[in-house]
Amino acid sequence: MCELLGMSANVPTDICFSLTGLVQRGGKTGPHKDGWGIAFYEGKGLRVFHDPEPGVESKIAAFVQTLPIKSEIVISHIRKANRGKVDLKNTHPFIREFWGSYWTFAHNGQFKGIKKESLGDFQPVGSTDSEFAFCWLLGKLKKKFHSPPKKETELFQAVEGYMSELHQKGVSNLLLSDSKNLYTFCSTKLSWITRKSPFGKARLVDADLSVDFRKVTTPGDIVTVIATQPLTSNEEWTVCKPGEFSVWRKGKIVFSNR
Amino acid sequence: MCELLGMSANVPTDICFSLTGLVQRGGKTGPHKDGWGIAFYEGKGLRVFHDPEPGVESKIAAFVQTLPIKSEIVISHIRKANRGKVDLKNTHPFIREFWGSYWTFAHNGQFKGIKKESLGDFQPVGSTDSEFAFCWLLGKLKKKFHSPPKKETELFQAVEGYMSELHQKGVSNLLLSDSKNLYTFCSTKLSWITRKSPFGKARLVDADLSVDFRKVTTPGDIVTVIATQPLTSNEEWTVCKPGEFSVWRKGKIVFSNR
Numbered sequence A, B: 001m002c003e004l005l006g007m008s009a010n011v012p013t014d015i016c017f018s019l020t021g022l023v024q025r026g027g028k029t030g031p032h033k034d035g036w037g038i039a040f041y042e043g044k045g046l047r048v049f050h051d052p053e054p055g056v057e058s059k060i061a062a063f064v065q066t067l068p069i070k071s072e073i074v075i076s077h078i079r080k081a082n083r084g085k086v087d088l089k090n091t092h093p094f095i096r097e098f099w100g101s102y103w104t105f106a107h108n109g110q111f112k113g114i115k116k117e118s119l120g121d122f123q124p125v126g127s128t129d130s131e132f133a134f135c136w137l138l139g140k141l142k143k144k145f146h147s148p149p150k151k152e153t154e155l156f157q158a159v160e161g162y163m164s165e166l167h168q169k170g171v172s173n174l175l176l177s178d179s180k181n182l183y184t185f186c187s188t189k190l191s192w193i194t195r196k197s198p199f200g201k202a203r204l205v206d207a208d209l210s211v212d213f214r215k216v217t218t219p220g221d222i223v224t225v226i227a228t229q230p231l232t233s234n235e236e237w238t239v240c241k242p243g244e245f246s247v248w249r250k251g252k253i254v255f256s257n258r
Helices: A016-024 A059-064 A129-144 A152-168 B016-024 B059-064 B129-144 B152-168
Strands: A003-014 A036-042 A045-051 A070-078 A094-098 A101-111 A170-177 A182-185 A191-196 A201-203 A210-212 A222-227 A245-249 A252-256 B003-014 B036-042 B045-051 B070-078 B094-098 B101-111 B170-177 B182-185 B191-196 B201-203 B210-212 B222-227 B245-249 B252-256
Touching (some): A003 A170, A045 A059, A070 A101, A152 A182, A152 A245, B003 B016, B003 B245, B016 B059, B016 B070, B016 B222, B045 B059, B070 B101, B070 B170, B101 B129, B129 B152, B152 B252
Antiparallel strands (some): A036 A070, A170 A182, A201 A210
């Protein structure tokens, strides 16, 4: 199993605080020591860091925490290998260009029999069931829609349908982004918190670190953080129900089956 | 215009020395201050760093030079924007999954009328003519070959043909990799050097830095470095002729039109 971290914000926002909590689980407060990765969207551009080292020991992870990267969408993952060996090519998040945008995908869980499914235009590079599932999902979307549907809801419903199919095949907590939206699917565990004015203080569960969001935000900021397990101990996280699917944009839900 | 750096080696090799020379041209010894990027292959896995900051000022570039990343194939690029604004999404090398491998592409030059060409399955995310050309080339390959041809020479000849077509459309110094081979095309400027036993010392053109390769190699190592302009002042680089196309594997040429 693995741990996921996602962010959707209405202004480019620094994820360092949450990331610091997450990487502790990569070998220190958690057993997820088989690599980690993060994707930061800056508009349609994408900045990614992948490392097969444990998050807590990774020089790259330590460095990324010092970078002032601000992003509206972030997807991060720390890995405990179960399918596919510890290897750079098996490190999430996975990335593909689709419809002229970079799509990224990270998965917590494990599928049964996914590799028996036939794939479309997208092929896995590594050996994980997660990357296979991502390729399967994009292939399905490409086959269903020749180009991005004019009605966004059609796209959202299609993604929901394919993610529900994956959920039938095993544990399938998912983060997906198309550079505009962040799609989240809860199979067994996913929680989120939306921070907005009036901002307060937050304290990490996994490290002795607090932040006063009043000092690093402006009144209009809306920032949602999504994780497999709550990252802070003094805030109220909303726990998703199994089967719950949401689409987030600029920190808010724009579509959901809740 | 931009600067390119490529490496092909028969053992995972550290590119730090050459990279240090290259990034000086990103704002110090050269005007290529509109971003930089590097892709390191580790087997089929890919580690990439992109930054729209000038190479010489980039915190990420400084950090990457300290990392002990060893790779058999590297493609790096520092950018002087002419087509497409300074933006993360316009930063080379560009990446696409194709036939279950990550393909990377970097370009020095400028094309006329390339965007009038029709594209296949691959679409650009940014606005550069370079990324458009990469998508065009992959689309052509995908259309020509349903799957990777059994005879590698057929693939090499096809790539050569498409790169020659690009050369007809403007300045087209190119580096391309499919994770197994490094393809190089010289339109106006490209030079290479193969280092092997007996190794000697090398001194950078762009920075006061020397390295004694005897201390960091073993006798069987074969390492070829390719750049738009020679990076060292005391070694003999081979200057490619316009139209010259080569395919490198493990430091050696496996196909060429020389």
